Amino acid sequence: MDGEGRLKIYPARQKYKILSLFCLALKFEAGRIYNEKEVNQILMQWHTYGDWAMLRREPYDKGFLNRKSDRTAYWLEEKQPTLSSSGLELEACRK
Template sequence: MSKFENFLDEKGRVKSWPSKHLLKIEVVKYIADKFEEGKEYSEKEVNDIIDKWHTYGDYFMIRRGMIDYKLLSRKRDGSKYWKEK
């Protein structure tokens, strides 16, 4: 079992935010894989997808991580999001 798998519950949801930088990247990559390339999402849709894949109620941190690591992009005003290729 990898260290990343220690952060998943029995349903494959992330159950806590790792303290180590490399594991944080793994978490945001894992959740970014739940988004479709070429599709635009509203902020609410992004938050809903993130909420389905984690259990600790902090979609903001995950969304910010996906944007910071350039796995998800957004319009400047936050009205549209899309997955990077």
């Protein structure tokens, strides 16, 4: 993460991928429905390396976001993956 909390690279190691996705998931409001454009806008604000399309897929693939099959609506999953299962803590998102 850079000094403003933006993701500079997408990590290769699985536990750091989960941490990155967890931190990005914190940018979404529980119970709110987002369209694809809104998801892209949020993701573009919180990373600096340009691959927001991959960042839109990864939270879905890893269980942070869900979406309609036609990709017209996205929402934060009620039950989120945990950091403790990867040996990480929430404080890492604030660095």
